[in-house]
Amino acid sequence: MFTKIFRPLLTFCYLFNTFAAVFTVSSNTLAQTTGAKCPLPALSRFSRHTVSSGETLESIAQVYNLTPKTILTMNPGLQSPIKAGNQILIPPYNGIIVEVPPSMTWRDIAKQYKIRADVLFEINGCQKNPRLVFVPQSKRPDITRTQPPSPNSTPSRFAGYPLASTGKVVLSYGWQTNTKTGEVFFHSGIDLLAPLGTSVLAIGEGTVAFAGEQGTYGNLVIINHGQGIQTRYAQLETIKVAVGQQVQQGEILGTVGATGKPTSPQPHLHFEVRTSSDLGWVAKNPQDYLK
Ligand SMILES: [Zn+2]
Numbered sequence: 434m435f436t437k438i439f440r441p442l443l444t445f446c447y448l449f450n451t452f453a454a455v456f457t458v459s460s461n462t463l464a465q466t467t468g469a470k471c472p473l474p475a476l477s478r479f480s481r482h483t484v485s486s487g488e489t490l491e492s493i494a495q496v497y498n499l500t501p502k503t504i505l506t507m508n509p510g511l512q513s514p515i516k517a518g519n520q521i522l523i524p525p526y527n528g529i530i531v532e533v534p535p536s537m538t539w540r541d542i543a544k545q546y547k548i549r550a551d552v553l554f555e556i557n558g559c560q561k562n563p564r565l566v567f568v569p570q571s572k573r574p575d576i577t578r579t580q581p582p583s584p585n586s587t588p589s590r591f592a593g594y595p596l597a598s599t600g601k602v603v604l605s606y607g608w609q610t611n612t613k614t615g616e617v618f619f620h621s622g623i624d625l626l627a628p629l630g631t632s633v634l635a636i637g638e639g640t641v642a643f644a645g646e647q648g649t650y651g652n653l654v655i656i657n658h659g660q661g662i663q664t665r666y667a668q669l670e671t672i673k674v675a676v677g678q679q680v681q682q683g684e685i686l687g688t689v690g691a692t693g694k695p696t697s698p699q700p701h702l703h704f705e706v707r708t709s710s711d712l713g714w715v716a717k718n719p720q721d722y723l724k
Pocket residue numbers: 604620622623624695696697703704
């Protein structure tokens with residue numbers, strides 16, 4: 434009984450150290466902004482938990498004083514029911530990770546989530562312009578509005594695919610570790626291997642909402658499909674559509690390139706699926722939407 438209770442905690446401590454060792458925060462950011470009062474950013478305080486046999490999502494949530502929903506949100510690839518040996522990312526508190534859109538600041542995020550700005554600032558390590566923030570939330574059940582669909586409800590899948598033939602996924606959606614620097618980062622889409630110049634196709638009909646150069650995305654095409662679903666095609670070499678244009682499933686949007694800051698070294702298409710929320714477009718796991 435005793436060991437049963439404590440094994441997860443021991444695992445937690447060990448893995449926490451491992452995780453802390455591989456997680457790096459830009460030392461510049463820390464030097465500039467972390468005062469004596471500022472804790473480490475919540476995003477750098479995630480730990481990993483390896484599921485032991487007999488453990489359930491609920492029992493693990495209880496060990497860490499989290500809701501099962503928080504754990505599911507932080508681990509979008511987790512299949513329910515969980516199995517022994519599964520690796521689960523454990524956040525320091527209940528909450529969600531929010532990407533700060535270019536048009537917003539973390540102060541706007543604080544306002545939207547009705548959280549005190551100074552609390553949000555400190556929890557995120559007093560960074561001035563974080564791209565991703567951890568928004569802590571209480572155990573109130575109403576936090577479900579930004580949660581991913583429950584494992585029972587499958588998101589509507591598209592009939593199309595962004596390339597003419599299936600591309601190998603070289604980088605999955607979700608938390609990833611840069612093998613060179615050890616830095617942990619959130620990948621908002623999937624990288625599909627394809628030779629430079631390969632045609633990139635609309636996965637469903639919709640309207641072009643953006644077509645142009647956009648920072649780390651490089652040349653980017655965004656299609657709004659209606660019903661709160663959007664797809665993004667990034668790192669393109671060329672763009673063949675214009676804003677406002679109606680496109681059909683399979684229509685050529687552009688070609689595979691290496692513009693912007695690609696997340697994988699080999700030529701690939703960075704593909705995203707986003708759904709509409711109070712905060713704007715939230716990145717979902719594209720593999721849940723592809724056939
Ligand atoms: Zn990518």
